[in-house]
Amino acid sequence: MKKEHRLLLGAHLSIADGFDDSIQQAMSLGCTTLQIFTKSNRQWHAKALEATEVKAFLAAQKQSSIAPVVAHASYLINIGSADQALRSKSIDALLLELERCSALSIAYLVLHPGSHTKTDEMLCLAIVADSINQVLARYTGNTMLLLESMAGQGSTICYTLEQLASILKKLTNKKRVGICIDTCHVFAAGYDISNFEGYQAFWQAYDNILGIGTLKAIHLNDSKKPCGSRVDRHEHIGQGMLGKETFKLIMNDSRFFDVPKILETPLDDRGDFASNLKTLKGLLSKETKTALNCS
Numbered sequence: 001m002k003k004e005h006r007l008l009l010g011a012h013l014s015i016a017d018g019f020d021d022s023i024q025q026a027m028s029l030g031c032t033t034l035q036i037f038t039k040s041n042r043q044w045h046a047k048a049l050e051a052t053e054v055k056a057f058l059a060a061q062k063q064s065s066i067a068p069v070v071a072h073a074s075y076l077i078n079i080g081s082a083d084q085a086l087r088s089k090s091i092d093a094l095l096l097e098l099e100r101c102s103a104l105s106i107a108y109l110v111l112h113p114g115s116h117t118k119t120d121e122m123l124c125l126a127i128v129a130d131s132i133n134q135v136l137a138r139y140t141g142n143t144m145l146l147l148e149s150m151a152g153q154g155s156t157i158c159y160t161l162e163q164l165a166s167i168l169k170k171l172t173n174k175k176r177v178g179i180c181i182d183t184c185h186v187f188a189a190g191y192d193i194s195n196f197e198g199y200q201a202f203w204q205a206y207d208n209i210l211g212i213g214t215l216k217a218i219h220l221n222d223s224k225k226p227c228g229s230r231v232d233r234h235e236h237i238g239q240g241m242l243g244k245e246t247f248k249l250i251m252n253d254s255r256f257f258d259v260p261k262i263l264e265t266p267l268d269d270r271g272d273f274a275s276n277l278k279t280l281k282g283l284l285s286k287e288t289k290t291a292l293n294c295s
């Protein structure tokens, strides 16, 4: 039997007006998936979830066609830190975020794997893997943790596919962790996916090193900075150094039909999520539209 696909396209939306409001925003933008923070991303503190807000969010999700919902973890978390105090604070914070995701029926939690500050990359990768094993030993929910590919800015790790693989290899339960690829980050990290050859080579390498099945989400962002700059600056789709070609290739790549694709583009006078969603939808070929049952 032929598998049914649908366009899985969304954006990172605000929960400032309530969790359920993020679903309404996604619906009015014409999204089919969505990413949120389940708490402030720049604070350790999280106000406990209230039963009423959870209920309203689950009801809104159920009534909508938004699925899956993806969450992004706080930027403060660094489970790769060699500083024991920061590391254990990060482990607790990550566990709490996973539990909030369980309560909100969120499928995936995207995490910036870590940064090494005073140590080295190899040690940091090993600490991250060990921290994840500790977190998952304490977590009984179903939300999958996704390690995000990074630009390699500062002492950030996981800017290569090999680094991501080295963490996955050390995990006790590999089925509970997947990967989120960010187009801006991989480009800034040095993978030139702005042309067909580079794009094909990148995904071939991905499949060889990580296995294509580990890919659970894609962040769609153009890049303000050149390939290899290792600087993480998101740009509107088609207005950056990647250009429309990369996004045309992704949007029409049948390997990614069932992978949620999420915008984290800027909000400024040159564009917003509505304009970037329109650009992306404009890149769909006739064949893709037929395969995804969309017009």
Ligand SMILES: [Zn+2]
Binding pocket: 072, 110, 112, 148
């Ligand atoms: Zn991120």
Ligand SMILES: [Zn+2]
Binding pocket: 182, 184, 185, 232, 233, 234
């Ligand atoms: Zn970024």
